[in-house]
Amino acid sequence: MPVVSAGVxxxxxxxSPADAPRSASRLSPINQRRLAxxxxxxxxxxxxxxxxxxxxxxxxxxxxxxxxxxxxxxKGELLFPIIxxxxxxxxxxxxxxxAYRDPFIADEIEANGWMLWPPxxxxxxxxxxxxxxxxxxxxxxxMSPDERCQRHPLGIDDPGCNYGNFHWLGTDDQGRDVVxxxxxxxxxxxxxxxxxxxxxxxxxxxxxxxxxxxxGWIDLMFQRFIEIWTSIPELYLLLIISSVxxxxxxxxxxxxxxxxxxxxxxxxxxxxxxxxxxEYIMAARALGVSNWTIILRHLLPNAxxxxxxxxxxxxxxxxxxLTALDFLGFGLPPGSASLGELLAQGKNNLQAPWLGLTGFAxxxxxxxxxxxxxxxxxxxxxxxxxxx
Amino acid sequence: MTHSIRARHSDExxxxxxxxxxxxxxxxxxxxxxxxxxxxxxFDINSGETLALVGESGSGKSVTAxxxxxxxxxxxxxxxxxxxxxxxKELLHASDAELRAxxxxxxxxIFQEPMTSLNPLHTVERQVxxxxxxxxxxxxxxxxxxxxxxxxQVGIDKPATRLASFPHQLSGGQRQRVVIAMALxxxxxxxxxxxxxxxxxxxVQAQILELLKRLQSRLGMAMLFITHNLGIVRKMADxxxxxxxxxxxxxxxxxxxxxxxxxxxxxxxxxxxxKGAPPAARPGAETxxxxxxxxxxxxIKRGLLRRTVGHIKAVDGVDVELREGETLAVVGESGSGKSxxxxxxxRLISSRGRVVFLGHDIQGLSWKALRPLRRHMQIVFQDxxxxxxxxxxxxxxxxxxxxxxxxxxxxxxxxxxxxxxLKDVGLDPAARFRYPHEFSGGQRQRIAIARAxxxxxKLLVLDEPTSALDMSVQAQVVDLLRDLQRARGLSYLFxxxxxxxxxxxxxxxxxxxxxxxxEQGSADEIFANPRADYTxxxxxxxxxxEAVPGIxxx
Numbered sequence: 043m044p045v046v047s048a049g050v051x052x053x054x055x056x057x058s059p060a061d062a063p064r065s066a067s068r069l070s071p072i073n074q075r076r077l078a079x080x081x082x083x084x085x086x087x088x089x090x091x092x093x094x095x096x097x098x099x100x101x102x103x104x105x106x107x108x109x110x111x112x113x114x115x116x117k118g119e120l121l122f123p124i125i126x127x128x129x130x131x132x133x134x135x136x137x138x139x140x141a142y143r144d145p146f147i148a149d150e151i152e153a154n155g156w157m158l159w160p161p162x163x164x165x166x167x168x169x170x171x172x173x174x175x176x177x178x179x180x181x182x183x184x185m186s187p188d189e190r191c192q193r194h195p196l197g198i199d200d201p202g203c204n205y206g207n208f209h210w211l212g213t214d215d216q217g218r219d220v221v222x223x224x225x226x227x228x229x230x231x232x233x234x235x236x237x238x239x240x241x242x243x244x245x246x247x248x249x250x251x252x253x254x255x256x257x258g259w260i261d262l263m264f265q266r267f268i269e270i271w272t273s274i275p276e277l278y279l280l281l282i283i284s285s286v287x288x289x290x291x292x293x294x295x296x297x298x299x300x301x302x303x304x305x306x307x308x309x310x311x312x313x314x315x316x317x318x319x320x321e322y323i324m325a326a327r328a329l330g331v332s333n334w335t336i337i338l339r340h341l342l343p344n345a346x347x348x349x350x351x352x353x354x355x356x357x358x359x360x361x362x363x364l365t366a367l368d369f370l371g372f373g374l375p376p377g378s379a380s381l382g383e384l385l386a387q388g389k390n391n392l393q394a395p396w397l398g399l400t401g402f403a404x405x406x407x408x409x410x411x412x413x414x415x416x417x418x419x420x421x422x423x424x425x426x427x428x429x430x
Numbered sequence: 431m432t433h434s435i436r437a438r439h440s441d442e443x444x445x446x447x448x449x450x451x452x453x454x455x456x457x458x459x460x461x462x463x464x465x466x467x468x469x470x471x472x473f474d475i476n477s478g479e480t481l482a483l484v485g486e487s488g489s490g491k492s493v494t495a496x497x498x499x500x501x502x503x504x505x506x507x508x509x510x511x512x513x514x515x516x517x518x519k520e521l522l523h524a525s526d527a528e529l530r531a532x533x534x535x536x537x538x539x540i541f542q543e544p545m546t547s548l549n550p551l552h553t554v555e556r557q558v559x560x561x562x563x564x565x566x567x568x569x570x571x572x573x574x575x576x577x578x579x580x581x582x583q584v585g586i587d588k589p590a591t592r593l594a595s596f597p598h599q600l601s602g603g604q605r606q607r608v609v610i611a612m613a614l615x616x617x618x619x620x621x622x623x624x625x626x627x628x629x630x631x632x633x634v635q636a637q638i639l640e641l642l643k644r645l646q647s648r649l650g651m652a653m654l655f656i657t658h659n660l661g662i663v664r665k666m667a668d669x670x671x672x673x674x675x676x677x678x679x680x681x682x683x684x685x686x687x688x689x690x691x692x693x694x695x696x697x698x699x700x701x702x703x704x705k706g707a708p709p710a711a712r713p714g715a716e717t718x719x720x721x722x723x724x725x726x727x728x729x730i731k732r733g734l735l736r737r738t739v740g741h742i743k744a745v746d747g748v749d750v751e752l753r754e755g756e757t758l759a760v761v762g763e764s765g766s767g768k769s770x771x772x773x774x775x776x777r778l779i780s781s782r783g784r785v786v787f788l789g790h791d792i793q794g795l796s797w798k799a800l801r802p803l804r805r806h807m808q809i810v811f812q813d814x815x816x817x818x819x820x821x822x823x824x825x826x827x828x829x830x831x832x833x834x835x836x837x838x839x840x841x842x843x844x845x846x847x848x849x850x851x852l853k854d855v856g857l858d859p860a861a862r863f864r865y866p867h868e869f870s871g872g873q874r875q876r877i878a879i880a881r882a883x884x885x886x887x888k889l890l891v892l893d894e895p896t897s898a899l900d901m902s903v904q905a906q907v908v909d910l911l912r913d914l915q916r917a918r919g920l921s922y923l924f925x926x927x928x929x930x931x932x933x934x935x936x937x938x939x940x941x942x943x944x945x946x947x948x949e950q951g952s953a954d955e956i957f958a959n960p961r962a963d964y965t966x967x968x969x970x971x972x973x974x975x976e977a978v979p980g981i982x983x984x
Contacts, residue, residue: 324817340819
């Protein structure tokens with residue numbers, strides 16, 4: 043029974059969108075507009091790509107900076123030291139795990155095959171035994187070739203004195219390569235930040251959704267609880283806990299999570315309080331749709347706008363928190379690569395400015411990129427940018 | 431430049447019009463493209479005259495009016511061509527300082543929504559005196575006596591006591607009166623009224639229009655009246671311009687336009703009144719829904735412990751009975767509780783009293799227990815922009831109800847049902863892949879109706895389904911609703927303040943006021959000889975303003 047109101051002059055129906063060509067893309071029009079707005083912010087767009095490139099590179103840090111070769115051939119056999127721990131007995135040594143940087147082992151393998159090293163032949167905990175000057179050593183390129191190679195057995199002609207053993211940014215006060223520590227430190231910071239942001243967003247959004255949707259007593263009790271909870275001085279509690287328990291990556295994550303999940307609750311709750319009175323929510327209720335379906339299908343997408351806008355900034359602040367704890371010495375366990383620890387070394391070794399300067403440069407670059415991305419995301423979700 | 435234009439005009443025109451719009455174009459930059467919102471509009475207004483710009487939404491009438499004071503969002507908006515002369519002075523290229531001297535002083539404006547055109551944080555006195563202080567340089571004390579005088583002129587009771595009131599303490603009509611007082615503060619030569627009564631109840635609308643007419647004749651000002659309501663045009667305007675798609679298609683003295691419309695669009699507009707009569711009630715039809723002594727009371731909580739000190743009685747002891755295939759209209763002003771009644775019957779808000787739906791007492795049922803019955807009772811809301819989720823394609827919106835009630839339905843069958851529902855409401859089935867924002871208001875309302883009828887309900891609550899729509903679209907939706915009712919034997923609970931639509935659809939009418947029934951009976955009876963004074967006032971306000979040709983002589 044098609045009801046057609048034929049013969050009626052109707053400008054609004056005459057311009058029916060059904061005539062317009064359908065776009066092939068699967069993104070909804072609103073998201074297409076957002077993507078276009080995001081791209082329009084050139085700085086943020088490029089920052090995202092640079093950040094992603096750095097992050098992906100850091101994920102494969104083992105291939106770029108490592109104290110063991112990627113592939114080696116020894117007596118006709120192909121070995122993958124980067125993945126497999128070969129005992130040193132295999133190459134005539136006595137350690138349980140081969141130290142490939144040892145000149146004896148290196149010479150043995152080179153004599154019976156070859157090794158493909160990563161561009162930088164230090165890991166974040168490798169202590170360089172061939173430092174020409176007491177640690178912290180300045181960047182290699184600041185020294186003359188003679189000076190640089192003086193601790194190698196053959197001096198300037200030694201095959202070990204090559205670019206792979208350069209310290210491009212010097213070493214820290216324990217003789218560990220700064221480049222290696224930066225790359226691993228960047229990776230652990232970003233991973234820590236991402237996990238913390240994701241988990242706290244999930245918890246925060248869920249908590250905010252429940253409070254905003256159900257309202258009433260649930261909302262009232264939850265809000266009072268959050269007020270009391272956030273009034274606990276987070277940093278002092280952390281200092282106390284980390285002096286009792288030995289801090290590890292996951293413990294630190296857990297402690298920070300205890301407090302960081304509240305960041306999004308307010309925003310999401312407000313979105314839900316606003317959204318639950320929309321007529322299409324009422325319409326869904328009239329259809330008999332269950333509460334959880336309404337929350338997930340109709341309300342959450344609205345709240346995600348606010349959440350996504352905040353996320354880059356939360357990521358930035360998570361990273362800053364970790365760096366601050368490391369700087370104070372209450373962060374990741376000793377020996378781990380960490381940007382905060384590098385800063386602390388810079389503070390303790392003012393005679394070695396490359397430590398503080400590189401730490402500062404990397405942290406500010408990382409945070410700036412995240413802020414720029416955050417700005418672009420904010421632009422993308424800004425409804426007023428529609429007709430820009 | 432201003433001088434040369436003035437010189438030219440004083441040569442050619444002896445009686446210079448107060449405002450002269452010549453070949454006005456307005457473009458909006460929208461992403462990459464350009465929308466030509468107004469294309470070559472020209473009209474003149476003489477002192478003391480009222481000109482009405484009439485058209486449906488999107489016709490460019492408001493944009494034209496806003497261009498006069500250059501209130502459009504520049505630079506997204508631009509005027510590629512045209513000129514606007516006010517007392518011979520070019521406004522379109524005037525500097526900001528020159529424009530400010532004109533705005534609110536020589537030309538002032540009234541907007542549609544009185545709540546948002548008043549600052550919620552300022553008192554009435556401060557809002558009104560601001561204009562006086564800005565343009566007349568009055569000191570606050572001088573201004574106060576003038577404000578009282580103005581408020582009295584616009585018909586506010588005991589104006590001196592209202593000075594310290596904030597906008598939220600006033601009713602909609604009073605707010606619009608304050609807005610008018612602001613507009614008239616400097617005795618402008620031209621008043622631009624952009625749909626000044628659209629957001630108001632019919633009874634208030636009649637009063638406000640009367641007030642405007644009286645003030646106009648006393649102050650001798652010209653009026654540019656923008657509206658979509660032909661009844662108002664007939665009552666108010668000397669000259670009428672009919673606009674559609676950015677152009678004026680017909681102009682002339684109002685009486686002539688109504689008597690002998692020339693352009694097809696004008697004829698279409700004039701014909702677009704909701705017409706027809708509801709299908710006759712079948713005797714002995716079974717009762718679909720019945721409510722006895724229904725009450726919705728919202729508690730008023732005060733004090734630290736939030737003790738309930740009283741109740742707002744939104745619906746207070748209402749009896750409702752609706753039979754299969756019939757339409758029961760609930761009419762009343764805003765705040766009368768008519769929408770609340772509709773929601774309470776569907777148990778979308780909590781209420782007290784007996785509600786029997788299809789023989790089940792649903793008042794005590796839990797949300798879960800009620801779910802199977804939900805497919806038989808559906809609702810269509812007033813605002814087609816708010817009632818469709820902007821993030822779901824139309825197909826998903828329509829299918830949502832089926833997914834709840836028949837979760838195991840095959841995808842192909844689901845799609846077939848969605849397509850059928852779209853066809854039933856007169857939409858292209860391809861619409862199911864699109865998003866709501868791609869559709870016009872009338873099309874969205876059809877989608878909302880499709881969402882409701884796809885479940886094949888017995889009862890449909892229509893909560894002002896036509897009041898957000900343009901006239902001609904309104905008539906189409908009314909026709910659609912009636913056809914659906916006839917074909918499916920649907921029962922409608924029709925909540926509306928628009929008595930013309932009610933007359934075209936309803937078998938029986940309930941008149942609500944402050945949550946109580948003032949009068950009820952069959953539609954014919956109530957429209958022909960209303961008994962309660964309130965009903966009479968309501969009918970007078972609705973039909974005298976909305977003068978359908980031939981019904982009310984003026």
